Amino acid sequence: MSDPVIVGVDGSASSIGAVEAAAREAHLRGAGLRIVHAFGHGLGRLPTGGPPWNPADHGLEPMARGALARAEERARAIAPDIEITRSVVAGEALEVLEIESRSASLAVVGSRGLGSFAGLLLGSTAVHLAAHGRCPLMVVRGRPDPAGPVVLAVDGSEAGEAAVEFAFAEAALRKVPLVAVHVWNTWSERAYEGPGDPLTAVVADADRLLEAEQHLLDETVASWQKVHPQVEVERRLVRSRIRPALTDASRGAQLVVAGARGRGGFTGLLLGSVSQALLHHAHCPVTVVRGKE
Structure with missing residues (x-):
């Protein structure tokens, strides 16, 4: 046991x-x-x-x-x-x-x-x-949909790998689909949300950035999809502000899973702002997974 x-x-x-x-x-x-x-x-x-x-x-x-x-x-x-x-x-x-x-x-x-x-x-x-x-x-917290999917917040960080593993295992246990959500914006290239509007700021090569973010999502999901082939996976790439987009993605889900700290956090920070936002505002239960020690 x-x-x-x-x-x-x-x-x-x-x-x-x-x-x-x-x-x-x-x-x-x-x-x-x-x-x-x-x-x-x-x-x-x-x-x-x-x-x-x-x-x-x-x-x-x-x-x-x-x-x-x-x-x-x-x-x-x-x-x-x-x-x-x-x-x-x-x-x-x-x-x-x-x-x-x-x-x-x-x-x-x-x-x-x-x-x-x-x-x-x-x-x-x-x-x-x-x-x-x-x-x-x-x-x-919130009102989970018992027929809804498990939602995974994908950030591509090494620390977030434990959250990916947990989310796939949870979806397999519950026998429900997994929705892997990766939110990006023009600040993704710098790995943080800085001043200005990340949705309208101009980058040198927007197509290259979009391709890189899609690759990050695909690579994150691919290896664990092989481990859990029975789990139906939807890959969702969203251009938006990260915290409100993930909060919105939690609507209609039965669980949302996030790493404790993503690639946008400050060095030494044990819990990132995205995890904190979900703990306070998600529309369904939230599981925060720390990276493996």
């Missing part, structure tokens, strides 16, 4: 949606599901001058275990055949999930939450988790 799928829960409606998605993912992979609830002070933030903080002393542990029991009940309704474990952990959600991700095949969270997971997509928390987690992170 592969490494488990982990899901963070807090009793909110958003986290129950994450449990449902995580249970389906575990079923598809033939993996177990680990349901985690984290609350309390984070590591290095414990109160000084007093005894260690214990959730049981505050009457919170029974409440947390009740939330876990409800989450497990929902997971079993979705995938009754999977092995489920659950855990209550004292600590901040970010720290707990980061540690849990070290032994997981996929981490799943909701887009909004309560308690320890409150504001997961507000501020730097989800960005940090997507950038530093040790496995792909799925954020359950």
